[in-house]
Amino acid sequence: MDELRLSFGRVAALFDRVRPSYLQESLDRAQQVLELKDSAEVLDLAAGTGRLTHDLAGRFARVIAVEPDDAMRALIADGEVLAGTAEAIPLDDASVDAVFVGEAFHWFDAERAVPEIARVLRPRGGLARLSNQWWETDPPLPERALELLREPYVASGRAASVETWRDAFARSAFDPLRDETFASELTVDGETLLSLYQTTSSIAALPEAERAALAAELRALLDGPYVLPVRVELTWTRLRR
Numbered sequence: 627m628d629e630l631r632l633s634f635g636r637v638a639a640l641f642d643r644v645r646p647s648y649l650q651e652s653l654d655r656a657q658q659v660l661e662l663k664d665s666a667e668v669l670d671l672a673a674g675t676g677r678l679t680h681d682l683a684g685r686f687a688r689v690i691a692v693e694p695d696d697a698m699r700a701l702i703a704d705g706e707v708l709a710g711t712a713e714a715i716p717l718d719d720a721s722v723d724a725v726f727v728g729e730a731f732h733w734f735d736a737e738r739a740v741p742e743i744a745r746v747l748r749p750r751g752g753l754a755r756l757s758n759q760w761w762e763t764d765p766p767l768p769e770r771a772l773e774l775l776r777e778p779y780v781a782s783g784r785a786a787s788v789e790t791w792r793d794a795f796a797r798s799a800f801d802p803l804r805d806e807t808f809a810s811e812l813t814v815d816g817e818t819l820l821s822l823y824q825t826t827s828s829i830a831a832l833p834e835a836e837r838a839a840l841a842a843e844l845r846a847l848l849d850g851p852y853v854l855p856v857r858v859e860l861t862w863t864r865l866r867r
Contacts, residue, residue, distance in 0.1 A: 630733075630782055630783075630784065630827040630828065630831050632694070632695055633827050633830040633831035634674065634695060634698055634825070634827065634830055635695040635696065635697035635698050636697070636830050636831075636834075637824055637825050637830045638675055638695075638697040638698045638700070638701055639701070640821055640824060640825055641674065641675055641698070641825040642674075642675035642676075642677065642701050643821070644818060644821040644822050644825060645677060645729075645758070645822070645825060646758050646760055646812055646854075646856055647677060647681065648678060648681065648728065648756050648758065648858055649808050649810055649856075649858050650681075651808050651858075652756060652806075652808045652858040652860050653681055653682075653685070653756075655806060655808070655860060656726070656752075656754040656756070656860060656862060657685060659752070659804075659862055660723075660724050660752030660754060660862060660864065661752075662685075662686065662723060662724055662752070664685065664686065664687060665686075665687045666686045666687065666688075666723040666724060667686065667687065667688040667689075667690075667721070667722050667723055668682055668686050668688070668689055668690070668722055668723060668724045668725070668726060669689075669690045669691075669692060669715070669717065669722045669724070669725045669726065669746065670682055670689060670690070670691045670692070670705070670726050670727075670728070671692050671712055671715065671725050671726065671727050671730070671743070672692070672693060672694070672711075672712055672727060672728075672729075672730035672733070672734075673691035673692060673693040673698075673699070673702055673707075673728075674693060674695075674698050674728070674729070674730070675698050675701040675702060676691055676693075676701060676702030676703055676704055676705075676707075677728070678726060678728040678756070679691040679702055679704045679705050680703065680704045682704075682705070682726060683704040683705050688705075688706070689704060689705035689706070690705055690706045690707075690708065690717065690722065691704070691705045691706065691707045691708070692708050692709075692710040692711075692712075692715060692716065692717075693707070693708075693709070693710075694709065694710065694711045696709075712727075712730075712734040712735075712738075712739035712742060712743070713734065713735050713738040713739050713742060714742065715742050715743070715745070715746050717746045718746070719745055719746065720745075720746070720747065720748045720749070720751075721746050721748075722746055722747060722748065722751065723747070723748055723751055723752070724747070724751055724752040724753065724754065725743050725746065725747060725751070725752075725753050725754070726753075726754050726755075726756065727753070727754070727755045727756070728755075728756045728757070729756070729757055729758065731755050731757075731791050732789050732791060734791060736790070736791035736793070736794035737794050739794075740794040740795060740798045740800070741798070741799075744798060744799045744800065744865060747865055749865060749867055750864055750865055750867065751864065751865050752862060752863070752864045752865075753800065753862065753863050753864070754860065754861070754862045755859075755860070755861040755862070756858060756859070756860055757858070757859040757861075758856060758857075758858055759856070759857040759858075759859065760812065760822070760854045760855075760856045760857075761854075762854065762855050763819070763852045763853070763854060764852065764853040764854075764855070765852070767847070767848070768847050770847055771844055771847040771848060774840060774843060774844055774847075775823060775829075775844075778828040778829055778831075778832055778840070779826075779828045781828070782827065782828035782831060784827065784828050795863065799865055799866060799867075800863040800864065800865060800866065801863050801864050801865075801866055802863065803861050803862070803863050804861065804862055804863065805859065805860070805861050806859075806860045806862075807857055807858065807859055807860070808857070808858040808860065809855065809856070809857055809858075810855075810856045810858070811853055811854065811855055811856060812853070812854045812856050813851050813852070813853050813854075814850065814851065814852055814854060815850040815851050815852075816845070816848035816849050816850035816851075816852070817845070817848075817850075818850075819848055819850060819852050819854075820841060820844055820845055820848055823844065824837065824841060
């Protein structure tokens with residue numbers, strides 16, 4: 627899975643341009659439940675190109691962005707930017723009030739990452755995981771387009787993978803996880819939808835020639851406009867003490 631996890635740097639600029647932002651409502655809620663003041667110091671872990679970092683920088687006094695991929699990290703324009711991973715966070719013990727993770731927790735080695743997150747948090751510090759779900763379309767895609775999208779997804783192993791990151795919290799220093807969902811809609815044309823698909827790990831990991839050939843075939847099938855029912859999943863918790 628390392629090749630998939632680090633595939634996004636191949637499409638970093640596209641990722642930064644087209645991936646949906648998180649609903650401000652979901653960020654408002656995270657700030658509320660984690661009891662974060664404007665003066666808070668927070669970490670954006672696995673920050674990607676810094677889209678979430680940008681929103682956090684408008685809310686909090688200090689934002690640190692940690693990202694392992696050089697190409698993704700180069701596009702982060704806000705906060706203090708560091709190279710690092712969730713399993714080896716380059717921060718001192720008890721150095722931030724909260725950790726935010728956008729679209730990345732399923733890539734972590736959770737058994738190592740959860741204790742690392744706990745280590746860098748101050749007493750009663752919080753963790754907010756955010757995930758944008760945007761795969762459904764109205765109208766539905768043509769069957770041939772679905773087949774083309776399914777092929778690299780299955781071949782990558784992602785279709786058979788099972789997310790087990792929640793299990794690591796059962797034996798952790800954190801309170802039980804809590805989940806909330808926020809809904810919205812995004813209207814896109816066929817080209818934008820194609821760009822979104824190209825930022826997924828199973829397609830980004832393809833050799834460039836294969837990726838271009840797939841895009842060309844999909845482009846002929848995607849007309850639009852399409853309405854995407856966007857669902858933001860917020861999972862949050864705090865250290866027990």
